[in-house]
Ligand SMILES: Nc1ncnc2c1ncn2[C@@H]1O[C@H](COP(=O)(O)OP(=O)(O)O)[C@@H](O)[C@H]1O
């Protein structure tokens with residue numbers, strides 16, 4: 001452990017550090033979250049272990065209120081664990097800048113910016129784009145935002161204000177915002193929740209392609225088991241609140257996966273098994 | 287469609303103002319109200335145009351005083367608002383003090399300023415300054431304090447620094463509140479200036495009206511009132527226009543769906 005850290009410090013780029021530490025993208029170590037203070041506290045997350053390798057696509061499923069969003073907030077450093085540790089990119093979260101793209105459960109667009117400007121927001125903040133933002137916002141970056149918007153079916157909506165879009169459209173725009181800076185770590189909190197079945201399946205395909213292209217590490221929260229099985233390389237199942245991970249299994253199906261594959265026997269068996277796990281899980285059993 | 291609607295609205299507003307003056311004029315004529323009690327609008331306008339060269343320096347004096355006090359008040363108000371609005375503790379602690387401070391009638395402080403600085407422009411500037419701090423502080427603080435944490439999270443998750451979050455979320459979010467307060471503050475600043483000029487100055491419209499009153503030159507008094515109203519409306523319009531440009535996103539009702 002010690003030698004690993006030393007070698008990290010000696011080498012300028014983290015990516016070239018050999019061995020296990022270099023492959024690790026996310027690690028939760030007995031990470032626990034308790035909301036509130038004094039008498040009124042809620043344990044949102046029981047001490048949880050989770051390890052995600054670089055380039056993995058982990059789907060996180062579980063009953064609502066079990067702490068899925070909380071895990072994403074830990075990983076994106078919006079929340080500090082009450083106890084335990086959260087490592088991102090091999091270091092304590094926040095210690096090192098990691099390109100993170102996050103789509104929140106509510107598509108939180110800034111109401112004073114147009115949809116396009118909202119999508120371009122990460123380019124304004126995140127290096128190395130930020131230094132070029134002033135120059136490229138009307139040219140290269142703008143085209144990039146428009147190209148992404150077109151990919152998710154929002155062509156021509158860049159100039160609209162957020163309130164002119166429906167909930168599902170906002171979620172798609174929010175997905176664009178999470179992707180635009182090509183982050184190495186993608187955190188998606190029920191990104192397709194407000195979409196109709198057809199759009200949702202279409203976007204699964206788009207997201208799969210994006211992942212196959214650049215292989216970012218993805219942590220996807222969802223309550224749709226088909227979605228988890230279609231997209232994930234691994235599925236983690238959480239127990240009801242206070243949540244922790246009670247099952248963790250790989251999804252062996254070949255890629256690229258198609259929607260029709262989700263009706264195959266293997267697939268159905270997998271989702272069926274997950275469903276049973278979730279419906280039968282009780283805090284005391286876990 | 288929308289254009290016609292707007293024109294009609296503007297026309298109605300103009301008609302109303304004109305109507306008030308016509309009624310005023312006719313009422314004065316019919317009831318034979320003497321000029322010394324209530325001069326007719328035409329008489330006021332006559333006085334105004336005849337005396338304008340003589341009044342102009344006072345108009346500029348009042349305008350300058352008001353704007354100086356206003357700019358100072360807004361600057362201080364903005365800074366205080368930013369401090370008060372950026373932390374829960376500051377918000378809870380400072381609010382009672384601010385409310386107490388603002389409930390002091392401003393007439394009461396003018397003599398104190400005169401005592402400190404002598405009569406003249408300084409007390410007038412200071413009066414308009416302190417009178418317009420409060421609405422700015424309250425509005426900016428409220429705007430910042432009510433910023434949705436979810437919006438800040440968007441920036442935080444990108445690794446943005448405190449300053450960047452303030453710049454990209456806090457400030458734009460507080461803008462509509464800020465501009466709403468500017469419109470209130472500019473009218474209050476006028477009240478402050480004229481108040482101080484009336485009590486302790488030898489220049490400005492307030493002073494002119496004071497002197498005119500003591501010499502029973504009622505048309506001149508009303509000319510002063512007219513000028514004040516005009517200036518007030520003009521500045522209010524200026525800030526409404528700026529508001530529309532900068533913080534228009536908060537006024538979506540006036541927008542028509544376009545495709
Ligand atoms: N800011 C908060 N304050 C108090 N309790 C919270 C807060 N955020 C979430 N919780 C509670 O923590 C639990 C887990 O929340 P969350 O992670 O959002 O669940 P989900 O799995 O549905 O995303 C829930 O029971 C929720 O009520």
Ligand SMILES: [Mg+2]
Nearest residue numbers: 068069105189
């Ligand atoms: Mg959630």
